[in-house]
Amino acid sequence: MSFSESLSLALQNIWGSKMRSFLTMLGIIIGIAAVMVIVGLGNGMENYMTDMFKTIGTNICEVTLTGRDTSRTASVEDMYEVLRDNARYFDNMSPTVSMRGSIKVGTEELDYTNATGVAETYFEIKSYEIAEGRALHYMDMEARSRVCVIGSYVANEYYGGHAVGETIRINGAEFTIVGVMAQEDDEPARGMTDDVVYLPYSTAARLSGLGSVSSYSFTVIDEDNVSIAKTALENSLYDIFRSEDAYMVISMTQLLSVMTDMLNVVITILAVIAGISLVVGGVGIMNIMLVSVTERTREIGIRKALGAKESSIMVQFVIEAAVTACIGGIFGIIAGFGFSSLGTVIITNILGFDMEVTPSAGSIVLAVGASAAIGVAFGFLPARKAALLNPIDALRYE
Amino acid sequence: MTPLIEFRDLCKTYVMGDTIVRAADHISFSVNEGEFVAIVGKSGSGKSTCMNIIGCLDVPTSGEYLLDGRNVGAMSKNELSEIRNAKLGFIFQQYNLLPKLDLLDNVAVPLLYAGKGKRERRATAQKMLERVGLGDKLHNRPNQLSGGQQQRVSIARALSNSPSVILADEPTGALDSRTGREVLEMLQALHKEGNTVVLITHDNSIAATAQRIIRLEDGRVTFDGPASDPKAGVEKAGAMA
Structure with a gap:
């Protein structure tokens, strides 16, 4: 059969x-x-x-300096030096300073909005476009200017879309809005990518009372070789601090995997x-x-x-x-x-x-x-x- | 001429609990091609055992059973299946048709296991059903037929793979006397066409249909001879020639 x-x-x-x-x-x-x-x-x-x-950026290595187990320190300039030393692997770097504290538009408090101090390169790293006004400049860093760029959500919700030239209060200090970012998310929402304020890292560091900046974002040239780049970065940092506990390098790809x-x-x-x-x-x-x-x-x-x-x-x-x-x-x-x-x-x-x-x-x-x-x-x-x-x-x- | 069926000093014993039952006790006989033999005996006489052995459903405990010159006792289960398929056509008391298949498929079952192609199976099965007078019911199910018609289907099935022996086990047992007679007439017709028919029954009047009688009692042959012999002990049913 x-x-x-x-x-x-x-x-x-x-x-x-x-x-x-x-x-x-x-x-x-x-x-x-x-x-x-x-x-x-x-x-x-x-x-x-x-x-x-991906919205955070899979090509980014986040460096956190903990300063643990070492008396050595690294300034922002030292970190730029690290970037130059590793130019084979990294093409850009920006210090990042997260602000904790209140953000106010007039008397209204923005509880979910993230305020971050960054360098002028940050917008390039994240490939953020400026829709209106200008981005942050090198001069803003040098001068510790009280200027900021805001996300489209903030501009639309609190300024009716016309925010450039207006002011916003961060931790009590008044900042002038010089630019508005183009919309990033398909549906901008509270606390998401478009609900942000970026100010110069130097201003942010001073405002938070920090002597030095402890967070940096490095961008990797070749996304397929993130782990090699990460190792190179760690080696350079070890040369500065002489201790493996003094810093932390997290690559987003590694974290993802x-x-x-x-x-x-x-x-x-x-x-x-x-x-x-x-x-x-x-x-x-x-x-x-x-x-x-x-x-x-x-x-x-x-x-x-x-x-x-x-x-x-x-x-x-x-x-x-x-x-x-x-x-x-x-x-x-x-x-x-x-x-x-x-x-x-x-x-x-x-x-x-x-x-x-x-x-x-x-x-x-x-x-x-x-x-x-x-x-x-x-x-x-x-x-x-x-x-x-x-x-x-x-x-x-x- | 080698006999078609040959029992040589054949014994079959069963163990039931701690008693040994001798269902076949040194039985010897042979059946030639073209004969119509009735194996007659009361319940417990060993006729079912004989039928199982002739039908290659069972093998003897000792002695030999030769079917067409081949020793069945030495065969493997697969060979037994093959020989049942090729050499034997069964007609059962309970018809034993497959209820889910139509008549055509029922009759074609032996051909299926013989490895015949679908077209050939259907053609042969149709021919066989026409032969038993059921050519108009090819696609009916068995339960749509009367008992007599079902038994005719089972005859068609028994014939489908052109067997050497047609083995009928109480073929009229479930039928009324008129339809029973029809079935017996059909067996006689098959015999006349040159087929070898072995009929197993307890009923002397039915056994009288056959040419030759083998009577069994307690596992032994007590008579083997023509049906016309008065010692055969079968009454001739007058209507049947």
């Missing part, structure tokens, strides 16, 4: 008891849909994180747990196949009397189990896509993340492969039972 004949026989039998077949498949359907949705969630989170990091790795571990564990339901589904198939072998004992006897070999009976039942599992797998994939879309709708509309649940092709291939394998594996025992039935007893079975 050929494979296609066994296949059509299996399909006939499955179609012959639709309800039972569907319930048998349910375990597989749920298992595969669960694996797909979980892997899809993982992919979605990874994409979301990658996008987030660490977080992605962690996420993958979590997702893999979840997928394996979901995969257990596939095994449960497989046991369900085995159970029904055993029932089916008992019910069809007489049929097996007749077929054997008419010349069916053990192998033909075996193949017939294994194929039936495998086909059941595969059809379940196909329904599972459909359900998986359905639940993924549903998940995307829920996440974007209710939780407010711009995240898409994207099942990967790999997980689908794996799911179908797994369901076929489960069918064959769990179909084997009942099929063997059927094949080994004694034809005389089977013929007499009522």
Whole structure:
């Protein structure tokens, strides 16, 4: 008996008891849909994180000087020296000073707005465009001017779009707005990329009462060689401080890959747990196949009397189990896509993340492969039972 | 001429709990090609055992069973399947048709296991069904037919792979006397066409249809001879020639 004949026989039998077949498949359907949705969630989170990091800049190495375990210090000029020494790897650098404190427009307090002291190069590093007015200049750094550039969200929300020339109060000091950045996000929101104020780092350092600047952003020339560049940067810093504890270099790409790795571990564990339901589904198939072998004992006897070999009976039942599992797998994939879309709708509309649940092709291939394998594996025992039935007893079975 | 079926001092014993049942006790006989033999015996006489062995569903404990000159006792399960498929056509008391298949597919089952292609299977099955007078019901299911019609389907199935021996196990047992007679007439017609028919029954009047009677009692042959012999103990049913 050929494979296609066994296949059509299996399909006939499955179609012959639709309800039972569907319930048998349910375990597989749920298992595969669960694996797909979980892997899809993982992919979605990874994409979301990658996008987030991209807005920060994957070509950036953040340097934090902690000054721990050393009496040596480094000035902004020293750091520019470091940049020049590593010109092979880095093309730009800007000190960054995060401001903690109040930002006020008139009497209104801007609780979520980030104010950061930066150098004139920062806009180039981040590739921020200036929509109106000017960017910060080198002269502003030198003069510790009280000028600032604001994000489009601030300009639109508090100045009606015409902010240049107006003033803003940072930690009580009055700053003149000299420029407004072009809109960065598709949908500017509170606390996001467009809700910012940039002032000269020298002014910021003085205002925060810091003697020296402790954070720097370096931009890597070749994004594929971030780790080499990072090592070179660390070597230069070691030469200054003579201690590895005195500084910290974080590359966004590395951070991203660490977080992605962690996420993958979590997702893999979840997928394996979901995969257990596939095994449960497989046991369900085995159970029904055993029932089916008992019910069809007489049929097996007749077929054997008419010349069916053990192998033909075996193949017939294994194929039936495998086909059941595969059809379940196909329904599972459909359900998986359905639940993924549903998940995307829920996440974007209710939780407010711009995240898409994207099942990967790999997980689908794996799911179908797994369901076929489960069918064959769990179909084997009942099929063997059927094949080994004694034809005389089977013929007499009522 | 080598006999088609030959039992040589054949024994079959079963162990039931701690007693040994001798279902066939040194049975020897042979059946030539073209014969119509009835194996008659009461329940427990060993006729079912004989039928199972002739049908290659079971193998003897000792002695030999030669089918067409080949020793069945020495065959593997696969060979037994092959020989059942190629040499034997079964007709059962309970028809044993597959309820989910239509008549055409039912009759084609032996051809399926013989490895015949779909077209050939269908053509042969259709021919066989036409032969038993069911050419107009090719796509009916067995449960849409009367008992007599179902038994005719099973005869068509038994014939489909042109077997050497047609083995009928109480073929009329589930039928009323009129349809039973029709089935027996069909067996006689097959015999007349040159087929070898072995009929297994407990009913003497049915056994009378055959040419030759082998009577079994307690696993032994107590009579082997023509049905016309008075010692055969079968009443001739007058209507049947």
